[in-house]
Amino acid sequence: MNSMKRYALALICCAATAAMTTRPAQAEADLDVGSKAPSLDIAHYYEEGDAKVTDFKKGNVYVVEFWATWCPPCVASMPHLAELQQKYRGDNVQIVSISDEDEETVSAKLKEPYPGKEETFAVVTSPYTLTSDPDGSSHKDYMQAAGQNGIPAxxxxxxxxxxxxxxxPMEMDEPLAKVINDSWDRDAFKLEREQQKQFEETLQQFAMLAGRGKIEEAGKILEEQIASAPNEEFKSNWINIRHQFRLLTGTAVEEDFDHYRGQLKELKGNPPALLNFAMQLYGIGQNGGDLGPLVGDITSALKAESETAEVAEQKAACFEVMARYFAMEEDYKSAVDAQKKALELAEGASSAQKRRLQLLLDELQSKLEGGSDEAPVEE
Known part of the structure; x- marks a missing residue:
């Protein structure tokens, strides 16, 4: 198996993990769901009225959240944290947000205007308890102990x-509400985390085998996981990986083609999503995969979408992707015709965009006249 195909197989695993969860990968954890929460020893509080938290008062609910001034997702979560604190202020809930940066860095950030709002960071975050702990003790007791590798958490x-x-923090609305009203199933969530960890470990094993060209062994793992998946979500994810795996290894059957045809039907009337889908499969084809009859299915779907799309740029993009598919099949006459149409429809595009389209057209024209037989590489 060539190195590009191995690389593509590894990408399948990365994409599958991303599709399955937004949680960071978990290391071995000393702190987990069901553990006694460590006491806090926080150095700096930024609102005078905030109650300082060391030990957790029985009967109260706390959210211990980790953030940093340089972290865009952390900044994006701030209004939501403020909203949750306001919502549950009468329910003995306190949200404590901890950065491991120094006091000067955080103080300077709080004076800045919050993106898209007239208020400063200080005003936006004032409903909840914003803190910093430069010695990293809280980070060590929580983030490191729980094996959490990314913020916000x-x-x-x-x-x-x-x-x-x-x-x-953007995913905690339901669990927080249930913890407050005593309907939260901690054991079920802990089991879910354990299943996720098992999924990631098995996926790594599959990726290692596939990357080494051990196709039969990698395929066996897929079949075993599909048969033993703990629920429909995991089963569906393993099945999706198998579909891509079969395309890349040239072992696809009608079941796999029908799966992608079903996706094509669902994407009808959504040009951006269709274009993204088409380019994903084009990438598989570029890396040695065998798309079989899907090439015709996809070009037909793109042609139909180009006739109904209302935005000229989307019409142009449909023809450009069609040109790439035709070239992949070495039908350079159709590829050139499609790319000429793309360039024609891109009349209002930027000069850089037009130049890119022209370069592809020149490349296809050269191949039509007897140049390289390789499909054009996406730029």
Missing amino acids: AFIVGKSGIVEWIGH
Whole structure:
């Protein structure tokens, strides 16, 4: 198996992991759901009225969240944290947000205007408890101990001082509400985390085998995981990986082609999504995969979309992608015709965009006249 195909197989695994979860990969954890929450020893609080938290008061609920001034997703989460604190202020809930940066860095950030708002960061974050802990003790006790490798990350500490949930703060609305009203199923969530960890470990094993060209062994893992998946979500994800794996290894059957045809039908009337889908499969074809009859299905779908799309740039993009597919099949006459149409429709595009389209047309024209037989590489 060539190195490009191995690389493409590795990308399948990365994409599958991203599709399955937005949680950062978990290392071995000393702190997990069900553990007693460590006490806090935070150096700096930025609102005078904020109650300082050391030990967790029985009967209260806390959110311990980790952030940084340089982290765009952390900044994006701030209004939501403020909203949650306001919503549950009467329910003995306190959100404590901790950065490991120094006091000067955080103080300077709080004076800046919050993006898209007239208020400063200080005003936006004032409903909840914003802090910093430069010695990193809180980060060590929570983030490192729980094997969390990315921020923002939130820990919900329940009424008995136990960690009830760990995850992205934008995803904690439901678990927080259930922890507050005593309907949260901690054991079920812990099992879900264990299943996710098992999925990631098995995916790494599959990627290693596929990357070494051990196709039969990698395929066996896929079949075993599909048969033993703990729920429909995991099963569906393994099946999707198998579809891509078969395309890349030239072992696709009608079942796989029908899967992608079904996706094409769902994308009808959505040009951006169709173009993205088409380019993903084009990438598989470029890396040695065998798309079989899907080439015709995709070019037909693109042609139909080009006739109904309302935006000229989307019409042009449909013809450009069609040109790439025709070239992949060495039908350079059709490829050149499609690319000429793309350039014609891109009349209002930027000069850089037009130049890129022209370069592809020149490349296709050269191949039509007897140049290289390789399909054009996406730029």
